[in-house]
Amino acid sequence: MRAVVRGLIEGQWKDVIVEEGFIVDVCEAGVGVITGAxxxxxxxxxxxxxxxxxVHGGGGADVMDASMEAFEQIAATHARHGTTALVLTTVAASxxxxxxxxxxxxxxxxxxxxxxxxxxxxxxFIHPAKRGAHPxxxxxxxxxxxxxxxxxxxxxxxxxxAPELPGADEVIRTAREFRIVVSLGHSASTYDEAMRxxxxxxxxxxxxxxxxxxxxxxxxxLAAAALDRADAMVEIILDGVHVHPAIARLAVRAKxxxxxxxxxxxxxxxxxxxxxxxFAGAEMVYRAGEVRRPDGTLAGSALTMExxxxxxxxxxxxxxxxVPDVAAANxxxxxxxxxxRIARGYRADLVALSADGAVTHTLVGGRLVHCx
Ligand SMILES: [Zn+2]
Numbered sequence: 001m002r003a004v005v006r007g008l009i010e011g012q013w014k015d016v017i018v019e020e021g022f023i024v025d026v027c028e029a030g031v032g033v034i035t036g037a038x039x040x041x042x043x044x045x046x047x048x049x050x051x052x053x054x055v056h057g058g059g060g061a062d063v064m065d066a067s068m069e070a071f072e073q074i075a076a077t078h079a080r081h082g083t084t085a086l087v088l089t090t091v092a093a094s095x096x097x098x099x100x101x102x103x104x105x106x107x108x109x110x111x112x113x114x115x116x117x118x119x120x121x122x123x124x125f126i127h128p129a130k131r132g133a134h135p136x137x138x139x140x141x142x143x144x145x146x147x148x149x150x151x152x153x154x155x156x157x158x159x160x161x162a163p164e165l166p167g168a169d170e171v172i173r174t175a176r177e178f179r180i181v182v183s184l185g186h187s188a189s190t191y192d193e194a195m196r197x198x199x200x201x202x203x204x205x206x207x208x209x210x211x212x213x214x215x216x217x218x219x220x221x222l223a224a225a226a227l228d229r230a231d232a233m234v235e236i237i238l239d240g241v242h243v244h245p246a247i248a249r250l251a252v253r254a255k256x257x258x259x260x261x262x263x264x265x266x267x268x269x270x271x272x273x274x275x276x277x278x279f280a281g282a283e284m285v286y287r288a289g290e291v292r293r294p295d296g297t298l299a300g301s302a303l304t305m306e307x308x309x310x311x312x313x314x315x316x317x318x319x320x321x322x323v324p325d326v327a328a329a330n331x332x333x334x335x336x337x338x339x340x341r342i343a344r345g346y347r348a349d350l351v352a353l354s355a356d357g358a359v360t361h362t363l364v365g366g367r368l369v370h371c372x
Contacts (some may be wrong), residue, residue: 016029049349052266056267075114109324123160125168161183186211
């Protein structure tokens with residue numbers, strides 16, 4: 001099966017030639033002889049499809065619903081906003097509920113959404129003082145045995161961990177054994193504790209600035225360590241609410257275009273009407289684009305990658321040239337996935353944007369899954 005996807009890449013009209021789900025060539029538009037191939041002319045800006053390593057839900061579905069129907073609904077919802085690969089993210093829950101989510105995963109046939117790369121366990125190994133929306137009764141000390149049980153139940157790709165908790169070192173070692181990316185977060189750790197965890201093999205920080213100490217010039221903590229550490233990646237929730245654009249700009253300057261990845265931390269409310277929703281075992285209010293617990297605590301987001309890119313560009317957090325890195329390539333590289341670049345040999349995951357930054361086409365493995 002051959003397809004040709006036409007669009008503007010780095011200022012030039014190009015044809016991306018796709019075979020069996022992969023990019024086999026990128027050439028000047030209309031130049032190659034293309035017989036028997038389907039042409040998708042996006043007439044827009046063509047970028048690598050967005051990769052989101054932190055997604056709890058969308059379209060009314062939640063990862064903790066623990067069903068393929070829910071996972072597909074999430075994947076389809078985010079694909080409409082340009083995401084072509086995502087990591088289903090759990091919340092702190094009972095061991096049984098977490099195992100149920102992992103065990104519900106089956107390798108799907110072709111479906112109408114983003115590819116699922118596996119699971120991100122956000123909890124239970126997080127600090128009570130920085131738990132955010134995660135239920136206190138389901139927080140536990142890091143346990144290598146428990147992580148092992150999860151890794152054996154399903155495709156775990158990432159784990160968020162508070163490095164100052166007892167047992168954290170052992171869990172980092174176990175995660176590395178299973179090639180699971182350790183992301184530090186929901187943590188009260190000091191700078192030194194965070195640096196030690198990075199030395200042990202942690203690679204990322206979960207939604208930097210949120211659910212950790214902010215930047216304090218005398219008493220640096222995890223946020224400072226993650227910015228200071230050249231080889232650490234940081235997630236940013238760029239909805240304009242979780243992190244002020246000024247701080248996001250500072251973060252991108254500190255990390256450079258290869259050290260930041262946009263994430264949504266989206267919950268089930270994406271593409272749903274405002275109202276009351278259930279998330280992480282409690283009721284949340286979705287109103288005016290924000291998701292909060294009744295006490296006002298932010299509880300995930302209603303963000304899409306499409307919107308995160310728009311917010312970043314509007315506030316000068318990054319330039320258009322940086323979008324392929326911060327919205328796709330960096331996350332793909334962190335997970336060791338051959339995606340996130342429009343280049344030969346990479347998976348044909350593509351998104352097209354209109355001049356005003358709206359997603360018009362989403363292609364997953366060369367297959368059109370969304371067309372506005
Ligand atoms: Zn989250």
